[in-house]
Amino acid sequence: DQQVKQNSPSLSVQEGRISILNCDYTNSMFDYFLWYKKYPAEGPTFLISISSIKDKNEDGRFTVFLNKSAKHLSLHIVPSQPGDSAVYFCAALDFNKFYFGSGTKLNVKP
């Protein structure tokens, strides 16, 4: 049973608008969360992270929000650009293992 879930396999957004990618988790012991971005034929690359002691972390156009009571995190990309088109994975840390979601494919239309 997957402990980290990304229920939207795909998302399509117009250039310049906001992209919101969602992630839910079941394990309350997770204390560190990350988002990775993956282009075709490449390995995932780290994008942004958040510790469980925070509820928001921002890095340029990317903001991650954490709602511990709902066991939910989201990644906001504002404004979205065509180069953001990729698969986005969320991941959560329990002790010394990371658990990954199944990914959301973002398509940003020019």
Added chain:
Amino acid sequence: NAGVTQTPKFQVLKTGQSMTLQCAQDMNHNSMYWYRQDPGMGLRLIYYSASEGTTDKGEVPNGYNVSRLNKREFSLRLESAAPSQTSVYFCASSKGATDTQYFGPGTRLTVL
């Protein structure tokens, strides 16, 4: 600075054949990992090595073995390949077990 490298990039095997996937990192990282990515399943941890000389099972270790050859290299071996092992395999490394992981470009394996 190559980061994490994996060989081969592509491989086709017949059921029952064996092979070893190679991974090397040049970032002086202590921890290394092997994942597999299947459609709709995300990345699942096969084995990891928290530090040189140690290896541990992840979520899906059955059918695989690993060797942490030295600090730089971590190999994954399929002793008797099965069609269920058709997947994309990623190697990753990190400074420590709870640090951000850096991934290689992946090996696409097909078992017929």
